[in-house]
Amino acid sequence: MKPFFEYVDAHAPQYIADLQRLLRQPSISAQGVGVAETAAMVQDFFVAAGGRARLVTTPGARPVVYAEFEGGPGPMLAFYNHYDVQPADPLDLWHSDPFSAEIRKGRIWARGAADNKGNLMARIAAIRAYRDVYGALPLPVKFIVEGEEEVGSPHLADFADGHQDLVQASGCVWEGGFKDNTGRPIIYCGVKGICYVEIRVSGARSDLHSMWGSIAPNPVWRLTWALSRLKTPDERVQIPGFYDPVRQPTPRDLDMLDDIPFDAAERAADLGFSRFVLGLEGRRLLEQHFFQPTCTICGVGGGYGGLGVKTVLPNAAWAKVDFRLVPDQDPDDVFRKFRTFLTNEGCGDFEVTLLAAEHPARTPVDDRLVQASVNVARTLYGSEPILYPLVPGSGPMYALCQKWGIPSCAAPGVSHPGANIHAPNENIFIDDYVQTIKGIGLLMAEYGRKT
Amino acid sequence: MKPFFEYVDAHAPQYIADLQRLLRQPSISAQGVGVAETAAMVQDFFVAAGGRARLVTTPGARPVVYAEFEGGPGPMLAFYNHYDVQPADPLDLWHSDPFSAEIRKGRIWARGAADNKGNLMARIAAIRAYRDVYGALPLPVKFIVEGEEEVGSPHLADFADGHQDLVQASGCVWEGGFKDNTGRPIIYCGVKGICYVEIRVSGARSDLHSMWGSIAPNPVWRLTWALSRLKTPDERVQIPGFYDPVRQPTPRDLDMLDDIPFDAAERAADLGFSRFVLGLEGRRLLEQHFFQPTCTICGVGGGYGGLGVKTVLPNAAWAKVDFRLVPDQDPDDVFRKFRTFLTNEGCGDFEVTLLAAEHPARTPVDDRLVQASVNVARTLYGSEPILYPLVPGSGPMYALCQKWGIPSCAAPGVSHPGANIHAPNENIFIDDYVQTIKGIGLLMAEYGRKT
Numbered sequence: 079m080k081p082f083f084e085y086v087d088a089h090a091p092q093y094i095a096d097l098q099r100l101l102r103q104p105s106i107s108a109q110g111v112g113v114a115e116t117a118a119m120v121q122d123f124f125v126a127a128g129g130r131a132r133l134v135t136t137p138g139a140r141p142v143v144y145a146e147f148e149g150g151p152g153p154m155l156a157f158y159n160h161y162d163v164q165p166a167d168p169l170d171l172w173h174s175d176p177f178s179a180e181i182r183k184g185r186i187w188a189r190g191a192a193d194n195k196g197n198l199m200a201r202i203a204a205i206r207a208y209r210d211v212y213g214a215l216p217l218p219v220k221f222i223v224e225g226e227e228e229v230g231s232p233h234l235a236d237f238a239d240g241h242q243d244l245v246q247a248s249g250c251v252w253e254g255g256f257k258d259n260t261g262r263p264i265i266y267c268g269v270k271g272i273c274y275v276e277i278r279v280s281g282a283r284s285d286l287h288s289m290w291g292s293i294a295p296n297p298v299w300r301l302t303w304a305l306s307r308l309k310t311p312d313e314r315v316q317i318p319g320f321y322d323p324v325r326q327p328t329p330r331d332l333d334m335l336d337d338i339p340f341d342a343a344e345r346a347a348d349l350g351f352s353r354f355v356l357g358l359e360g361r362r363l364l365e366q367h368f369f370q371p372t373c374t375i376c377g378v379g380g381g382y383g384g385l386g387v388k389t390v391l392p393n394a395a396w397a398k399v400d401f402r403l404v405p406d407q408d409p410d411d412v413f414r415k416f417r418t419f420l421t422n423e424g425c426g427d428f429e430v431t432l433l434a435a436e437h438p439a440r441t442p443v444d445d446r447l448v449q450a451s452v453n454v455a456r457t458l459y460g461s462e463p464i465l466y467p468l469v470p471g472s473g474p475m476y477a478l479c480q481k482w483g484i485p486s487c488a489a490p491g492v493s494h495p496g497a498n499i500h501a502p503n504e505n506i507f508i509d510d511y512v513q514t515i516k517g518i519g520l521l522m523a524e525y526g527r528k529t
Numbered sequence: 530m531k532p533f534f535e536y537v538d539a540h541a542p543q544y545i546a547d548l549q550r551l552l553r554q555p556s557i558s559a560q561g562v563g564v565a566e567t568a569a570m571v572q573d574f575f576v577a578a579g580g581r582a583r584l585v586t587t588p589g590a591r592p593v594v595y596a597e598f599e600g601g602p603g604p605m606l607a608f609y610n611h612y613d614v615q616p617a618d619p620l621d622l623w624h625s626d627p628f629s630a631e632i633r634k635g636r637i638w639a640r641g642a643a644d645n646k647g648n649l650m651a652r653i654a655a656i657r658a659y660r661d662v663y664g665a666l667p668l669p670v671k672f673i674v675e676g677e678e679e680v681g682s683p684h685l686a687d688f689a690d691g692h693q694d695l696v697q698a699s700g701c702v703w704e705g706g707f708k709d710n711t712g713r714p715i716i717y718c719g720v721k722g723i724c725y726v727e728i729r730v731s732g733a734r735s736d737l738h739s740m741w742g743s744i745a746p747n748p749v750w751r752l753t754w755a756l757s758r759l760k761t762p763d764e765r766v767q768i769p770g771f772y773d774p775v776r777q778p779t780p781r782d783l784d785m786l787d788d789i790p791f792d793a794a795e796r797a798a799d800l801g802f803s804r805f806v807l808g809l810e811g812r813r814l815l816e817q818h819f820f821q822p823t824c825t826i827c828g829v830g831g832g833y834g835g836l837g838v839k840t841v842l843p844n845a846a847w848a849k850v851d852f853r854l855v856p857d858q859d860p861d862d863v864f865r866k867f868r869t870f871l872t873n874e875g876c877g878d879f880e881v882t883l884l885a886a887e888h889p890a891r892t893p894v895d896d897r898l899v900q901a902s903v904n905v906a907r908t909l910y911g912s913e914p915i916l917y918p919l920v921p922g923s924g925p926m927y928a929l930c931q932k933w934g935i936p937s938c939a940a941p942g943v944s945h946p947g948a949n950i951h952a953p954n955e956n957i958f959i960d961d962y963v964q965t966i967k968g969i970g971l972l973m974a975e976y977g978r979k980t
Contacts, residue, residue: 230838270740274838283801288851289721289921291825292818293805298826299760306757309750350734350844354744367743374742375749376841377832382849387681387725387884389851389923390827393801398833400739400840433838470740472840 082519085211086203090512093203094186096123097511100161100195101179101188107140107162107229116161117141120198120223127206129221136240139233140225144244147205152217152526153248158478158486159198160227160253163190164500171502185505192497196506197254197514198223200492204518216526220247222478227253230434235477242482249447249525250479255491255514258339258464263455267448267487268440268468269475270371271403273412277301278429281393285381288389297395298380304425305397309373313355313366315401317419320371323406327369327467334443334467335364368467372402398433402470409435437476440468441485448487450524455490458517490517533970536662537654541963544654545637547574548962551612551646552630552639558591558613558680567612568592571649571674578657580672587691590684591676595695598656603668603977604699609929609937610649611678611704614641615951622953636956643948647957648705648965649674651943655969667977671698673929678704681885686928693933700898700976701930706942706965709790709915714906718899718938719891719919720926721822722854724863728752729880732844736832739840748846749831755876756848760824764806764817766852768870771822774857778820778918785894785918786815819918823853849884853921860886888927891919892936899938901975906941909968941968 086093100123105116117133117140124131124145131145143161166176166189174180176189186196201221208215222244224234238245257263279297286294309315342359346352358366380395382388401412413432420428441448443465455463479486492506492514493499537544551574556567568584568591575582575596582596594612617627617640625631627640637647652672659666673695675685689696708714730748737745760766793810797803809817831846833839852863864883871879892899894916906914930937943957943965944950 272840274840281802286800287922288823288825288827289853289923290800291823291851291853292821292921293809293814294800295802295804295806296825298829302753302756302826302829303762305753311754349737349741349745351732351746353746355746358744363744370743372739372742374739374747374842375753375832376739376839377834377843378749378753378846379830379834381826381828383828383830383847388827388849389723389725391825392828395829396834398839400742402740402742470743471738472740 079520079523082207082211083516086207086512086515086519089207093199093515094508094511096203097186097196097199098179100199101186101190102177104177105162105190105225106165107226108165113140113162113225117143117225120161123199123202124221127202128209129205134237134241134244136233136237139237142225142237143221143223145221147215147219149215149218150526154218154220154246155522155525156247156250156484157201157219157221158250158253159201159221159223160194160225161198161223162225162228163193163195164228168502173503176504181508184509185507186511187503187505189504191504191506192254192493193499193504194227194253196492196511200511200514201518203515204522207515208519208522216523219522220244231474234474238478238481245478245482245484247484250484250486251447251521252475252486252488254493255488256493256497257495259495260339262461263459263463263490264466265448265451265455265463265488266466266469267443269438269473270468270470271407271409271438271476272434272436272472273401273403273409273432274434275399275413275416276431276433277397277399279395282391283393285393286391288391290391294391296391298392300425301380301395301397304420304423304428305375307423308399308419315371315373317415319415320412323408323411324371325405327365331369331467332361332365334465335361335368338364338464338466340364367470369404371404371407372400374400374402376400402472403438405438405440407438409437436472436474437481438468439475439480439486441480441487443467445485445487447485447525450521451487451489453524454517454520457520458490458513489521490514530971530974533658533662534967537658537963537966537970540658544650544966545959545962547654548637548647548650549630551650552637552641553628555628556613556641556676557616558677559616564591564613564676568594568676571612574650574653575672578653579660580656585688585692585695587684587688590688593676593688594672594674596672598666598670600666600669601977605669605671605697606973606976607698607701607935608652608670608672609701609704610652610672610674611645611676612649612674613676613679614644614646615679619953624954627955632959635960636958637962638954638956640955642955642957643705643944644950644955645678645704647943647962651962651965652969654966655973658966659970659973667974670973671695678925682925685925689929689932696929696933696935698935701935701937702898702940702972703926703937705944706939707944707948708946710946711790713912714910714914714941715917716899716902716906716914716939717917717920718894719856720889720924721919721921722858722860722889722927723885723887723923724852724854724860724883725885726850726864726867727882727884728848728850730846733842734844736844737842739842741842745842747842749843751876752829752831752846752848755871755874755879756826758874759850759870766822766824768866770866771863774859774862775822776856778816782820782918783812783816785916786812786819789815789915789917791815818921820855822855822858823851825851825853827851853923854889856889856891858889860888887923887925888932889919890927890931890937892931892938894918896936896938898936898976901972902938902940904975905968905971908971909941909964940972941965
């Protein structure tokens with residue numbers, strides 16, 4: 079691959095300029111800013127790189143940019159990316175305009191640089207360079223680039239269901255990759271699912287004087303009692319059947335945890351508390367983090383929140399609760415069981431709304447896409463990558479991949495611990511961008527060769 | 530008392546004009562508006578009525594207007610009132626200026642008309658009329674008129690402790706009186722106490738991504754669990770020793786409840802729910818309402834409260850909790866036990882603040898001040914008054930009365946169910962004002978005669 083690497087280095091200025099061009103085009107899905115223009119621009123980049131590309135629309139959705147590149151006899155390799163970005167607020171905390179893509183101190187500073195335009199453009203650049211150097215790709219490649227990832231991918235499952243032919247692939251490389259704070263690359267093979275619910279409890283017609291606390295029902299108390307029974311202080315969710323589909327980690331899964339560097343005391347101190355829940359440490363702590371579902375109160379409220387005293391019996395209360403799910407839990411099943419739980423607890427009158435639902439997804443570490451990704455990371459960085467069985471966050475991986483039997487995992491990418499994803503002054507190192515281009519070229523060769 | 534009644538009717542226009550003059554002088558203690566001017570005006574009214582009056586200041590407090598009137602050989606009768614009023618907001622909901630004291634449809638409309646200037650001026654008018662008709666009062670009378678009742682009487686206990694000579698009396702008539710929605714007068718012989726606390730719980734240095742919900746401590750969960758153990762769904766407070774000082778109602782106390790008209794189904798429907806807590810009805814419901822302490826969450830909060838989804842693990846949570854206390858509970862003792870409870874629950878790191886504390890207070894119904902009040906109500910309204918052993922709300926009655934062995938209760942007053950106390954369009958009926966003047970004259974005669 080030496081000629082490829084040299085070619086990428088020689089043409090890096092152009093790949094950087096292409097990325098800057100895309101970064102200067104805002105594409106804020108939450109605010110509807112520049113989305114159509116960006117989709118068209120991404121389509122143009124695909125065509126310029128020698129692919130066939132089109133915009134695929136699903137009712138109510140921002141368009142998916144779908145692209146295909148012909149290649150050698152290897153298996154079909156898919157890439158998932160998104161062209162939308164988070165809002166840039168608060169603007170006054172940026173040191174340069176978030177859509178100027180200014181280069182400073184070896185980095186490109188822009189909203190979307192790390193999440194996710196840098197990865198997308200590195201992949202396109204790798205394809206251009208590969209074709210320029212070798213004449214053809216070693217395998218056929220396709221891209222699914224959505225425009226709604228930053229608002230929760232509400233239509234990606236519809237897209238996949240309606241276009242199963244476009245989704246089909248031997249493996250799907252997930253949106254990006256990152257390094258830990260020691261510079262070691264992280265490869266993850268899955269995501270947790272999510273079931274995010276909102277609960278509203280009503281009481282009297284209006285707030286009452288708190289002297290009625292003796293005999294009038296208080297929705298804040300009712301919510302408090304229901305939540306305290308939902309998850310108990312032993313961190314166990316008490317919904318009947320909640321844990322039934324949880325796949326227990328295998329001995330090999332648990333062995334993987336021993337290879338993940340995680341200094342619990344140091345991390346707790348960084349985060350600002352003295353210990354993790356239940357005093358967990360070591361392998362048990364990571365097992366809980368990676369292989370156990372969660373139940374988190376993301377917000378709660380009701381009654382008087384101002385300064386000092388108001389003697390009021392509130393007439394409403396609410397909570398937002400987030401379940402992170404592990405294989406083989408199903409968010410719709412969890413929601414059904416949650417409703418039944420409430421009814422059985424005498425809370426059938428609570429108003430509950432499902433605000434977000436995604437399945438967990440996991441690809442076995444011995445899958446050859448994962449192994450190809452690991453081999454590439456070893457070659458590229460000269461160090462052993464850290465392999466996460468899954469990340470504790472969520473994403474639409476299942477809807478696009480595992481639901482159709484398609485393995486998926488992350489590959490080397492442009493992000494780093496100081497990349498400020500979703501925050502002011504998002505940035506990537508130019509060196510990481512160029513290295514990611516090389517890594518994607520290596521991955522195509524590695525995954526193509528192994529057939 | 531016929532000459533007295535006729536005299537009051539004849540001079541009603543002047544008594545009404547005097548009340549309007551006081552109502553037109555704002556005295557909003559929470560905002561520091563017009564307090565000193567009002568205190569001086571009240572002092573002037575006392576002097577004009579033939580009394581000796583002065584302003585008594587306690588460090589940090591708005592002045593108490595203290596007044597004395599000489600009288601016949603009867604026992605010293607004290608009156609407690611307050612000259613401050615609630616803020617008039619929201620102003621746009623008033624049909625006339627809250628400080629114009631406009632007369633419309635037989636009512637005077639003004640902030641403070643019912644709470645509490647109407648009662649104060651009716652008492653002063655009764656003294657003037659009594660002296661005008663009979664030459665002297667039947668007993669000596671004193672007034673303690675504070676300027677901080679609407680902000681929780683934070684210095685009235687200091688005043689009483691520092692001026693025990695001024696407080697001394699044979700009985701103390703509480704601030705006012707009211708009728709129920711059938712027009713029957715209500716006499717109450719006590720108040721519940723209060724212990725109002727604020728709880729703050731801290732977690733990580735900042736809000737975290739909710740994927741950390743697996744292992745990072747969540748202050749909202751910790752608060753939820755602690756609250757759920759503080760009061761259980763059987764409505765029992767679980768603080769060890771909380772109920773120890775609670776005086777059990779006597780058979781006579783319980784018999785009083787049977788004379789209180791209270792249609793539980795109708796009242797629940799009015800308030801907008803289907804049943805009271807625990808499905809209580811009849812005497813058990815009223816026993817809970819009048820003789821049991823409460824624990825009410827007045828407000829709770831933490832984390833994300835906006836629209837839709839935010840996957841956040843909050844780093845802080847808070848609650849405001851109001852305990853209403855019955856004899857012989859002590860708010861400071863309850864606060865101490867509450868802190869111990871939290872420590873024993875593993876919540877010693879919770880930050881707790883005592884925001885308000887008042888003792889419960891109760892005078893036996895066979896006390897002669899209560900009986901005088903009842904007799905006056907019978908004479909005045911021609912119907913049997915409703916006798917409340919205490920009201921489920923709170924007030925500084927203990928600090929001024931029971932602490933010094935002084936019986937106290939309500940007397941006939943100007944308020945009514947549509948008086949809009951603490952709300953826009955506060956008002957009293959002019960007929961009720963004139964009748965209250967007569968009632969206070971009757972009460973002085975009755976209480977003086979019985980010695």
